[in-house]
Amino acid sequence: MKREPRPADGPTAVAVGIVDLVVVAMLATAYVLSGLSIGAPDARELHDTEVYRHTVVVVTAVFAGAGGAVAALFRFRKTSVTHLVVTGLALLAFVAL
Secondary structure (H helix, E strand, C coil): CCCCCCCCCHHHHHHHHHHHHHHHHHHHHHHCCCCCCCCCCCHHHHHHHHHHHHHHHHHHHCCCCCCHHHHHCCCHHHHHHHHHHHHHHHHHHHHHC
């Protein structure tokens, strides 16, 4: 038995892509702002920066995995690919930095 994708997959993929871009922009802003400091950072500020950045990476990974799983569960192939590409690229960028 072959399961076809749902007819609402295309519009849903566009909506999910837009929402993903907004969420990734917020996470990127949090990632960048966590490293800002006035003056020379001390050891505590450096540690806090690493904790905040690790939290952003973990939240992005959970967001990517959970969204991809939900889209696959509902058989939205285009939506799943769109979500995983947008959040996956952001996750790779965060890990690379």
